[in-house]
Amino acid sequence: MSFDDDVRIVKRVRRGDRESFALLVEKYERPIFSFIYHFFNDYALAEDLTQEVFLRSYRFIRTYDTKQKFSTWLFTIARNLCIDEMRKREKERTLPIDEVRGGNIENPSSRNPEDIAEALSDSAFLKRLIAKLPERYRTALLLFYFHEMSYEEISSVMGISMANTKIILFRAKKMLSDLYRKGE
Amino acid sequence: MRRKCTRYEGLMERYLTGEILPDERDDLEKHLSLCPDCSRVYRDISGVECALRTFPGKMVDPPPYLKTRILASIEGERKSLWAFLTRTVTAFAAILAIFLIMAVYGYLTRPSSPPSPPVAGEKAETGTKEVKIFFYFPDARTVSITGDFTNWDPKGLPMKKTGKKGLWEIDLKVKPGVYSYNFIIDGRLLVPDPQAPEQTPDGFGGMNSILLVPKGDVS
Numbered sequence: 365m366s367f368d369d370d371v372r373i374v375k376r377v378r379r380g381d382r383e384s385f386a387l388l389v390e391k392y393e394r395p396i397f398s399f400i401y402h403f404f405n406d407y408a409l410a411e412d413l414t415q416e417v418f419l420r421s422y423r424f425i426r427t428y429d430t431k432q433k434f435s436t437w438l439f440t441i442a443r444n445l446c447i448d449e450m451r452k453r454e455k456e457r458t459l460p461i462d463e464v465r466g467g468n469i470e471n472p473s474s475r476n477p478e479d480i481a482e483a484l485s486d487s488a489f490l491k492r493l494i495a496k497l498p499e500r501y502r503t504a505l506l507l508f509y510f511h512e513m514s515y516e517e518i519s520s521v522m523g524i525s526m527a528n529t530k531i532i533l534f535r536a537k538k539m540l541s542d543l544y545r546k547g548e
Numbered sequence: 549m550r551r552k553c554t555r556y557e558g559l560m561e562r563y564l565t566g567e568i569l570p571d572e573r574d575d576l577e578k579h580l581s582l583c584p585d586c587s588r589v590y591r592d593i594s595g596v597e598c599a600l601r602t603f604p605g606k607m608v609d610p611p612p613y614l615k616t617r618i619l620a621s622i623e624g625e626r627k628s629l630w631a632f633l634t635r636t637v638t639a640f641a642a643i644l645a646i647f648l649i650m651a652v653y654g655y656l657t658r659p660s661s662p663p664s665p666p667v668a669g670e671k672a673e674t675g676t677k678e679v680k681i682f683f684y685f686p687d688a689r690t691v692s693i694t695g696d697f698t699n700w701d702p703k704g705l706p707m708k709k710t711g712k713k714g715l716w717e718i719d720l721k722v723k724p725g726v727y728s729y730n731f732i733i734d735g736r737l738l739v740p741d742p743q744a745p746e747q748t749p750d751g752f753g754g755m756n757s758i759l760l761v762p763k764g765d766v767s
Contacts, residue, residue, distance in 0.1 A: 382622070389618050397610040411614055418618045419625065480592055484599030491605075510606040527558070534561040534593070537600070541592035 370434035377425055385425075389418055392435060395511060396442050402506050403446050405495040413449060417442045432520065439511070439521045443503055450499060480544055493543050501536035508533055553579075553586050560590055564597050635728055635756075638748050639696065642726040642758060676721045677761050683707065683741060686714025688733045695729025695759070697722050704732045724763045728756040 370391075376384040396417050401410035420441050421428075428437050484490045494502060503522060507513040513521070519529045559576045562568040568576065580587045685691060694704030697720065707716040728748065730738050740747055744757035 385622065386615075386619055389615055393610055393615055393618070394607055397614070398606065398608045401608045407608075410608075411611060411617075414610060414614060415618050415621055419621050422622045423625070481595035481598045484596060485602065487603055487605050490599055490603060505600070509600040509603065530558055530561045534557050537593045537596040538589065540596045541589075545592075 371430045374425060374428060374430065374434060377422075385422055388421075388434070392438055393418075395435070396438060399439065399442055399506055399511065400446060402491065402494060402510060403502060404449070405491055409449070413442070413445050416445055420445070433517065436513075436517050436520050439507065439513075443521060446503075447499060480541055483544060484540070490540075493540050496543060497536060497539055501532060501539060504529060504532045505536040505540075553583060556586055560586075560593065564594065634750060635696065635700070638728055638756065639726060642746075642748075642760075646726060646760065676723050679720045679722060679759070679761055681707075681718050681720060681741070681759075682710070682743070683716045683731055684714050685716065685731070685733060685739075688714075688716070690734055691716040692732045692735075693718055693720070693729055694732055694738075695756075696727040697729070702732075703735075707731075720759075722759075722761055724761045727759040727761070729759055730757055 370388070373384045373387050377388075393414065397410050397414045400413045400417075401407060404410065417438065421438055428434065484493070494505060497505065500522065504518055507518045507521060508515075515526045515529045519526045522529070522532075524532070556576060556579055559568060559572055563573065563576055580590055681693065683691060683693075691707045692704030693707055694701055698704055705718060705720070707718040709715070710717050728750075730740050730750075732738055738754070740755040741757035745760065746758040747755040748758060750756045
């Protein structure tokens, strides 16, 4: 199903054809669920929030600009819901950016930096590290590497410039390597 | 990474993704050969990049029932919106009909002399009225009533058994007006009142009972 197909389906839903919305759920349920799951590393929460993403998208489908990709719009809703959920929980498990970016480069731990690729090939370990990143770094990283979005699409989801997207992606990876060195 | 090295962050990102220009690449490679901090950062980030690209569980299967759950929640929302609109339109239509009937009745029975001014005590008629409603359903264990006056609360207001077998009753205190309502049998079955003077479609294939509470004495 292409971008044009999505727009055609959305137009049908707007005309009152509710059954067509099931096609959009079918197509995007897995990516949205995966994004939320990796965002929180929480399967049950991903179920609830995925449902809410589609409910909101149905409720506000008239506000979707058909010049934009539907997937980008849907991920914007998902990201906003994730941010709301983080605030609601008031227990953000990420480290403050300055702490992550601290002076560990100058004082690396005993971990051998050469092992980083091998250590992070343990997917459970990498998942835990990703879930510790601050929100914007986590979001950018997941969209780029897990959902293969372009810089342009990520900048649209996050409401930032493309240059900023690239810097955020670079720093996200640097934070992951710093977390690894710190023995997180 | 020193402060002066931050300009190489963007270059490293483009270097990793192959977007870097030839001049920029030469500049970065020269810098990496001279700056041990940046060289180490670059090695680390290359490792992270590799781990992220080869991560095996990027897509996670949702539970098989999730799609049904999503579509049911959408249908539920649509129905509640539709029910709200139906109730509102029904109530407005009923009020309008009553005003028309009253206007026609008033016109046909108008007195030959001018109407007398309002008398003391009329103000009290704008308060709530008590309406007794009966419902016969011998097989029910519990019966409650729900409607516009309870904002269609799914639990409703419980009705009491009368002395007669299978007959339930409730005294409703409501302001004069027009209300839609139904009975809830055993907390799950919604049925209209067969004794109601009027019924209207509820928008889902069922019927709502109509309760008229006029101003003045209530029988």
